[in-house]
Structure formats: C-alpha cells, structure tokens
Amino acid sequence: MKYFFSILIALLFISTQAAAEPAAENVTEPSVFDEGALSCLLEPSMEVELSSEVTGVLEKVTVQRGDRVKKGQVLISLSSRVERAVLATARAKVSFAKRKVKRNEVLYKKGLLSDHERDEMLTEQRLAELLASESYIRLKQRETKSPISGVVVERYLEPGELVDEEPFMKIVALNPLHAEVVMRSEFYGKIQKGMDVLLFPDVVLGQGYKGTVHLVDPLIDAASGTFAIRVLVPNDELVLPAGLKCRIQFAPQLND
Template identity: 50%
Template sequence: MKICTTWMLGSALLFVAHTTQANQDHLPLVSPLSCLLEPSSDVELSSEVQGIIKEIRVNRGDRVKKGQIVMKLNSTLEVAALNTVKAKLDFANRKVERNADLFRKNLISDNEQDEMLTEKRLAAFQLKEAKVRLSQRQTRSPISGVVIERIKDPGEFVDEQPFLRIATLNPIHAEVVLPAELYGQIVKNQTVNLSPLGADTVYQGKVTIIDPVIDAASNTFAVTVSLNNDAEELSVGVRCQAEFADNHG
C-alpha cells in the first residue's frame, strides 16, 4: 500500500510538471525585462590634422546630414599652396600649347617636349595633393543625426581629440539583458513590445543584434532591439521594459 501511494504521488507530480511545461510553451518567455534606450549610433568627431578651429557650423541640438561640413580649420597656408600649384599648372598648359606647333615642325627636340609634358603632369599631381591637404582642414559628419555635445569652440587647438559628438536617434536602440537559459530562443527580427517607464504607450521593435557570447559572471547575454523613431517620441537615456513573445507558440 505504501509503495502504491508513492507511485501514484510520483505519477501525479510528473503529470503536473508536463502540463505546466506545455502551458508555458504558449506564454511569454519572461516577465517584462528592464532595458535602456540608446542612440543607434554615437560618434565622436576629431580632425584628420592638427590646427586651430576657424569655425564650427553646428551647435548642440542641431541636426546634421551625412557628409555635411561641421568644422573648418584655419587654412591660409593650404589655400596659398593650392593657388601656387594652380598657377604652375596653368603655365605648364600654356607652355605645351605654345610649343605644340614647333614640335610638329621638328623645331624643338623630343627631349624638350618630354620635359614640358612632365612639368605639366607633375603640376597636375601637385594640384591633387594640394586639394587633399585643403580638404583635410575641414571635417564632415559621417552620419545623419543630432549634435549632442560640442566639446570645442572656434579659436581652440584641435588634434586627435574629439571636438563634436553626434548621435543617430532614428532608429533608436534598446539594450536588453536576458538570462542565459533563454539563449537560442531569441532570434533576429523577433518582435519585441517595449514600454518606456512612466508612459502608457507600447512600441514594437525588432531584434537586430544577439550577443554571440554569454557572460559567465552574470550568466546573461544581451540583445539589441531597434525601434522606428520617425515621430521622435522616444528619447535616449530613458529606462524601459521589454517583453519577448514565445516564437514557438
């Protein structure tokens, strides 16, 4: 009798365990998890070359487009060098043109003609170099976004240290840390419901990045969720809650 009771109790517990597992397959993976809204990209701009800032064309809060000039250094010497090389190239072109007829009539030697053409080519190369040096005196934004910090002002010296910080706020990212036992259950492009703390609105995002390594110390891994922010309703630095639905349901 004692053995029979024990067997029945064990069977009942096993049935409950299977039933609970089956029900969980159709429930959300986890309760809402804490997350943090961050820019989808955040870059600190520095200058290719050292120099004194002539002008910074943007201020904190300004929007910038990719490729837009945001800073210029003093470039008096570079402009003068460019003009000098332009004059050399113009002279070399005129010299070749003036002597073209003489060369056809064999009034100048092949060696003299070659020297003139070489002078012209060298001047053209020098012009390209001068233009590159001048272009290095200005910095363009590598992304479209918003200026979130202006570190230096006109008149200050700039080198490899950043002078401006720009962030992309559309799309916006949410970083979520998940327990290791969920690794493999989260997939890219999975829909995530996200709610900023203190707000009633729920936003839908997509998983874009899944950390390939589990952190051994915390037994967790992180995922990045991307959200559309066209309406600019979401702000970076805000805490949020994220819910992942079960893909197997």
C-alpha cells in the same frame, strides 16, 4: 484455496506499488512569450567623438549642441589662408604648363621639337597637376565633416581656440536606437535575430513601438546565468530619447 490467496496477495502488492509511485508531472519548457515585460535601456546606435586630421586655429563652427546633422555636413573649419594661397599658386602652375604644351604642339608636329623635349613638358604638366591635387587635399583637411547623421550632444571648443588631436565634438545617432535587454539563460536559443518585439518607454510617449532583435550575445554570463540581446528600434522622428528606461515584450502574433 491456497491458489486464490496467492493471487489476492499479488494484486494487493501491485496496487500498493502503484499508489506509492508519484504521478508524472506535466513539464513544459519555458516560453519567452509568457515572460511579460522585460526591462531595457534605450541607447544611441552610434556615438562618435570627432577630432581633426590636422592642427590649427578654429575659425568657424557651423552647429550648436542639440542640432541635427547629416552625414557629410561640414561641422568646423580651421584657419586656411596659407593653404588657399598654396592652392592658388599650384593651379597657376598647372595653367602655365598646359599653355606651354599647347604652344609647342605645332612645333612637335612639324618635327621642330624632339620627343625628349615634348616628354619633359608633359611631365612638368603632370607634376603641376599632382601638386595642385595635393594642395587641394591639404585645404580640405582644414574642414571636418560629420561621418554620421545624428545629433550634437557635446561641443568642446569655440572659434579662436586651438584644435589638436583631442576631440572637439560628440555626435550620437538616435535613429535607430538600441535597446539592451538581459535574458535568463534558459531562453538561450529561443530568441533569434529578426524576431519582432514591442517596446514601451517608462515615460508615456504614446503606444508601444515596434522593434526587432538585432543581436543575440553569443556568451552566457556564468555568474548571473544571463545573456544579453540588442533590439533595434526605428526612431525616424526622434521622438524617443536615448537614456530612457523601457520595457519590451515578445508577442507571439508578431512572430507568426
């Protein structure tokens, strides 16, 4: 009988302890695909303020604010009358030096011209060609070409004004665009470069636009517990303007 009561007390103790322990919770890691739409801001992928290599008076501007430009397109020309005259003189000297070498080639073959004399003429020709090349470079410095394809957003000078080291024009690249997004630190490592996203502008411009994660910031801001990512958004037709607020969404089907 005493043995029976001992077993009963032991069973009651075990059942009481089991009831006192909380049930294990089903903890799941946060998923970036469950976050819904995240705020972002569309920005140009590149912004350039152009300056001239040399100082001079602005003679011609080929573009206006809002114009599209291509890489390598001439944007401004400075007054270049002096440089053109110098180049013409240098080319005339090259032409004369070549004729001189040609005329004396027969004398050299007949032994009537020493190696030293022939070498002097060839050197004169080479020096004239180098001076002509230098003059051409100085002339081309009077033009400034666009280093990127983009859109003119600022134009600071007009023909007749002095161009110096200060910028005379600003160009931005709108294809592609960049979308900057701030993420919570618990998603660090879950977002990889190359992941696809859908971008939705705050202004209704049609359906979502496909983008790709281009950059994941390697630093986490300790104060806010966040890090930044950059999404690359193709914009071939320049439908999307820079400066527009937007939302992005990570869709699992886009990253399968």
